[in-house]
Amino acid sequence: MRFSITREALQQGLAASAAAVPTRAALPVLSNILIHAEDDAVRLSGTDMSIFVSLSVPAEVSEAGVVALPARQLLEISRVLDDAPVKFAAADGSADGASAGVDIECGRSKFRLYGQAPDEFPDFPEIDFAGGWEMSAGELQTLIERTSFAVSTEDSRPILNGILWQLREAATVMVATNGHRLAKMSRELDVSGSPDEADLIIPPKALSQVQKLYPADTVLQVARSENHLAFRSADREVFTSLIEGPYPNYEQ
Incomplete structure (x- = not known):
């Protein structure tokens, strides 16, 4: 070498x-x-x-x-x-x-x-991007910025240590709460490709890397497997494990 x-x-x-x-x-x-x-x-x-x-x-x-x-x-x-x-x-x-x-x-x-x-050295998770979708890094970063501050940092309820990302047919919603305060933001889903409806609970550290690594005008490729979520552009990649379990019903 x-x-x-x-x-x-x-x-x-x-x-x-x-x-x-x-x-x-x-x-x-x-x-x-x-x-x-x-x-x-x-x-x-x-x-x-x-x-x-x-x-x-x-x-x-x-x-x-x-x-x-x-x-x-x-x-x-x-x-x-x-x-x-x-x-x-x-x-x-x-x-x-x-x-x-x-x-x-x-x-x-x-x-x-x-x-x-x-x-x-561990291999990156295997994720099929052919079944993924594309979206603006700037759109995703706005969702992260408006919600991540409310995520819990306590270990008593591990599920609240993650940020909920809901994918729906025509909209995407991101939610974070520590049980006392809640932040929620929804946007019309302006993507290329059609992500399946899903509720994904993502570690804030992974989304922080998405904020830092990708310029706002980047078109991100996004894909997921059963246990992982991945973001990539031409020269950089962020893969993360998903947090397992049901997120609390924040609309009650």
């Missing part, structure tokens, strides 16, 4: 993917960011097994490869780099650098990081 990337592109990719990396990982590999270099781009991915985030950024790839490197150390290194091309290379010339480490060079700075075998 060998590639060169601008400091700005590296920082952008790390900031997005590291947002999904847990502070205390149940599995050691979850402390890493998966870096996949191929063609003219590098895709950086992070997950806590509940939320999966990935972002593709431009790079000059001379040797394709994939490696899992520690997120915290990558972030620390990226903050002290000069404004110059950043070069990554497997120290032993392999495709993943898992055993010998990965050398990082930028200007006069040189680092070597050791990660884990990339095949230990």
